[in-house]
Amino acid sequence: MRGMESRRNASWLVTLAACVGLLAGCAGSGSVPAPAPAPQPPPQVAPKPAPPVTPPPVAETPVTAPKDDKVRVGLLLPLSGANAALGQSMLDAAQMALFDLGDEKFTLLPRDTQGSPGIAATAAQGLIENGAEIILGPLFGAEAAAVKPVASRSGTPVLSFSSDWNVAGGGVWTLGFQPHEQVRRVVGLSLARGLMRFGVVAPSTPYGDATVQSLREAVEQAGGTVTKVERYTAGATNLTELVKSLSDFEQRQAALGAERARLTALGDPESLAALRRLSNADTFGPLPFDAVLIAEGGQTLRELAALFPFFDIDPGPVRMLGTGLWDEAGLGREAALVGGWFAAPAPEGRDAFEARFQQTFGYRPHRLATLAYDAAALSAVLAKGGAGFTVPTLTNANGFAGAEGIFRLLPGGTAERGLAVMEVTRTGTTPVDPAPQSFVPAPTS
Secondary structure, three states: OHHHHHOOOHHHHHHHHHHOOEOOOOOOOOOOOOOOOOOOOOOOOOOOOOOOOOOOOOOOOOOOOOOOOOEEEEEEEOOOOOOHHHHHHHHHHHHHHHHHHOOOOEEEEEEEOOOOHHHHHHHHHHHHHOOEEEEEOOOOHHHHHHHHHHHHHHOOOEEEOOOOHHHOEOOEEEOOOOHHHHHHHHHHHHHHOOOOEEEEEEEOOHHHHHHHHHHHHHHHHOOOEEEEEEEEOOOOOOOHHHHHHHOOHHHHHHHHHHHHHHHHHHOOHHHHHHHHHOOOOOOOOOOOOOEEEEOOOHHHHHHHHHHHHHHOOOOOOOEEEEOHHHOOOOHHHOHHHOOOEEEEOOHHHHHHHHHHHHHHHOOOOOOOHHHHHHHHHHHHHHHHHOOOOOHHHHOOOOOEEEOOEEEEEOOOOEEEEOOEEEEEOOOOEEEEEOOOOOOOOOOOO
């Protein structure tokens, strides 16, 4: 442990002292819209679907917590099996938070779920019997669903790392990154910049459903319109017809023919000059949107973007928008995405976290490791302050500040984050609207 201490970065600890605890008294004018429940699966290999899990039976005798002054915090992670490396990365992050902010009374109790709902439920029961006052994890939605009734019986709060909105509520909070708030953030900036007509391309998945719903709500509330909605089967290999339909290509092609005929019939010098300007055009007339939201990442996003120029979707007059799935390196190599916007945590926080993690543990952390760090840091701060893990304490309206910026737990069981809007450049990304530093008071429902 002393070896870890010698490697700590002093400037990081100054930031932690100011930022990882409660943002008490810091509610200001900055506002981040509260998300509605929405799913965003974490970027890891999900375990195979399991049959419904029967929670462990209630103990015949009441659970008696150990009689000492320790604050015990359970931690459920897949430490073996297909996601063992991810689980270990999150365990290391939680231990780093404990080292930074815990005291001698704080005890972290890690348990291996193996990615199994049944094992997660049994492990949760064991943690509660050993006096855990709060449970951090598990990672997957199916595991969280199995843990929920176990924790509910004892009133033990659960801060799950899942992003499955179906398990949120009833004493379970989902800390995973979700698309709803990302959509509202990037669409809100677009509306403020005068873009009022929106198209959307999304897979026919729960994630795609959440994205389309979020777009409609944000746009219609501001008086804009969603003019084009194109859906496709996840994993589709040919998206040409979809992009063609998105752009109203055939209608605009027909409009070009009609305009050329009209100008030819007029025959005056001005009309003939206009006709010459259309000699290399493929379409005529405006696109049906000012911005297009693409709820996709990775190779599929790149394939979609490569098709846009062929159907006269020009990133000049049209703003490309994305979700957190755009938060990856190398998007600027696709010309159609340069200038596009997406909402994500401010990168400087994650960069600092990753640098210190790598210095401490000797490897680069998984993208989700910050979730474990923030959950453990929040627990350590509340335990040290003696506030306990009650619902009012956990859902403090001012929120908390963690490795990637401010966040708060909402009464409905989801987490709201302060996000920046980033712009894709040829060499990376740059912020176009910074993340807020405080929240307005939390919504009442």
